[in-house]
Amino acid sequence: MIIDGLQCGYFDRDVFERLKKGNVGCVTPTLGFWEGAVPSLESIDAWRQLVRANEDLVGIATTAAQIEALVAQGKVAILLGFQNANLLEGHIGFVELFADLGVRVIQLTYNNQNELGGSCYEEHDSGLARFGKEVIREMNRCGVVIDLSHVGNRTSREAIEHSTQPVAITHANPDSVYPHKRNKTDDVLHALRANGGVIGCAAYRNISGDEFCSTVDKWCELVARTVDIAGIDHVGIGTDKSHGTTQRDLDWMRKGNWTRGTDFGAGSAARPGKAAPPDWFKAVEDLGNVEPALARVGFNAEEVRQLTHGNWLRLYRTVMGQ
């Protein structure tokens, strides 16, 4: 069974069936990138409708026990997640309200600095700001997973220091293995290890590189090198798979409302458009090939269990409660 710490794009019955086919037992879709409170509520509503219409296949989970129960029923558990803190619109009280509505993962910053802290794409990372400290305390209290994937390295270190709960880097890789602004420096991964957190290895060409995208075994070597840095208890899967994302969607993800200029996000002037999926991961059901590949690159059965879902489940149980 696989837990995927982050996917994005458009989900529908066909995607749910493919997730099941790929042995995915739990996935965190992206309910928002730049959206404020009201469109975030709309997104939660849309997800509730989608899940109700497909309740034979999926269910929304808010605890580790619910994930396990859904998996036992042969369903895919959905964790509601946001890739930005804009849904809070600066309200400390909204953490609890969105948590009550089922939100279980919030990334502190997306691609730009905000009131909470600095992003990986800012020239200078502010570190954790005043509101960021308040929000971390409240996310800890309300059982919401702190996601540091797009957060700057300095802010990530400070967030880990301030959090009384383990944190997540739901979708990124080690910068020392594949250098990229979106990937995490070893000191952040060492802090994550000490914190009891988990990094989900990404299978996104722009931040994983062509070599690790060539075969599933190669990608599992990326996982193995991440384990060398963060430790076997602190690595999982967070593919960053996007479903049906068009150039228009990519423009929104990268430029939102904040610029009329050009922004390449994790891409570059040389690779401005949508990155091709990894050669081994053209469809989401290909995730079913990861388990045997992890065994082939040398992990034993217990380690494969940890990497595919055990570490995420432990983190979810710790943060969200049973």
Add this chain to the structure above:
Amino acid sequence: MIIDGLQCGYFDRDVFERLKKGNVGCVTPTLGFWEGAVPSLESIDAWRQLVRANEDLVGIATTAAQIEALVAQGKVAILLGFQNANLLEGHIGFVELFADLGVRVIQLTYNNQNELGGSCYEEHDSGLARFGKEVIREMNRCGVVIDLSHVGNRTSREAIEHSTQPVAITHANPDSVYPHKRNKTDDVLHALRANGGVIGCAAYRNISGDEFCSTVDKWCELVARTVDIAGIDHVGIGTDKSHGTTQRDLDWMRKGNWTRGTDFGAGSAARPGKAAPPDWFKAVEDLGNVEPALARVGFNAEEVRQLTHGNWLRLYRTVMGQ
């Protein structure tokens, strides 16, 4: 005639009459601190209604020529200003829309870091962030004055570097004269001077100190010491006078929605509540005593003209157009 670069609180016919009595020809009230786009539109609407109901006394100005025309008619010109960029809600396009609705002053950050840059009260000042650079370009294009009063010193320096127009520090003092996080370091004031900008000296006890609040002549000495640093062409008045502000308002200004804890703003644990107004400035009409006092502390007639309104008018003419 006096131009006051910043006041806040509740304005009504009585305040307008007192402003006239105090020889104030133009004032920038605070239309918002933490509010997003919709409450900011409501605030603009409320100001339009208030000004219409008192059109024999006041008018909204959007150019330097309109300020002069209103003053020639014996009226007080109102410049619509916001103490935060939250009204943009992250939309670069909203700069032009709010400018079209008459907004002429926007402070890049209030007391907390935001998507634009760092605040004076943050432990670490991020400098100008990606969205901040975009907003400055757009404010320059749309004729909106960039206000750096509560902005961190690093972000202030970088904002001055990025702005093709002179910028304002509408309400602050030199940190080397009265040390306070809200006051500006000499390097920022030297950069402001080189940029052609203006600092409005504040008459707010928490950031001006008891001594400079004791008499109007003492306060004019604060102005003189600011001139020593920033130069005679770059100093004006920005009292930070608040009208009818209660403890509840102060709580909103300081804590907004961002914390359930305690925040003293420009105050301190020793001085948590509303600061007493300067002894010489208990009512806004006392501003009428500033002109003669500036002469008494040694400024000649032309210098008094510059300090009381000439420098602000030059800045407004440059930024907003004639």
